[in-house]
């Protein structure tokens with residue numbers, strides 16, 4: 001009778017503890033998973049920014065410097081070509097016999113025409129030596145996008161994009177939902193950052209977005225009009241898109257997407273394991289408590305009966 005009473009009180013208390021602990025642990029595990037996903041997204045965003053900085057600070061100046069050196073070298077070469085004598089030396093020594101003098105002049109003519117041929121061939125080559133090509137590798141947006149292309153070969157669910165409304169490279173064109181994100185940044189007092197979860201065919205995905213603003217007049221060299229942009233760039237990208245950007249305009253957004261499935265699955269697994277251990281522990285406590293109560297009440301009973309006598 002005592003055991004029944006005891007259990008009537010003890011089991012609800014245990015159950016309440018079980019539910020309370022389960023709830024708190026579940027909440028904190030899920031919160032930790034959420035934070036981990038967000039942290040992943042931030043890490044990727046910072047990596048993208050680093051690769052952009054690397055390109056601006058190291059790759060672009062290097063290419064410029066190389067090109068400058070080449071231009072100087074080619075200019076020197078041209079000057080040398082100009083300075084080479086182009087007519088034969090008329091100062092033939094007078095004390096030579098006529099036949100030798102003729103030979104002397106003929107020899108000079110031959111040497112000169114060979115030299116002219118050689119100079120002509122170099123003149124053509126000097127143009128080829130100049131590096132007039134446009135190298136997208138020095139464009140930060142290109143570098144960041146390419147680097148993430150390689151990363152995706154190993155982690156296909158991770159994604160980085162410089163989603164742009166009117167992009168130079170059409171692969172950067174914002175899709176429907178990305179356009180919404182960009183437009184939120186374009187609105188009056190738009191947010192500094194947007195983080196939200198989105199459903200994709202491959203499961204839920206968390207995205208982190210930051211606005212891309214035309215924050216430097218240098219951007220307008222290549223993004224204002226096709227006439228102002230380098231001709232070699234137009235050859236590569238065409239004159240149809242990626243122009244008409246304005247100073248201080250938000251023209252796109254950096255968007256990082258990371259899958260949420262893995263961290264949440266890990267958290268759920270950890271939670272399930274904890275629930276089993278907790279359940280096991282509580283059952284053990286219940287059994288032990290019952291045994292204890294049974295022993296105590298058995299010991300107390302004879303004394304109780306003797307006391308009542």
Ligand code: HEC
Pocket residue numbers: 136139141142145162164166167168169170172212213214215216218219220221222223233237242252
């Ligand atoms: C030397 C020319 C040049 C300059 C200067 C330049 N860009 Fe670009 N930008 C490009 C090219 C070329 C691309 C396309 C790269 C690719 O193929 O991914 C591009 C791409 C981009 C993209 C990706 C979307 C798109 O258009 O394809 C963004 C965003 C961007 N640029 C922003 C900027 C900003 C902001 C600045 C100024 C800080 C800037 N650019 C300066 C040439 C330039």
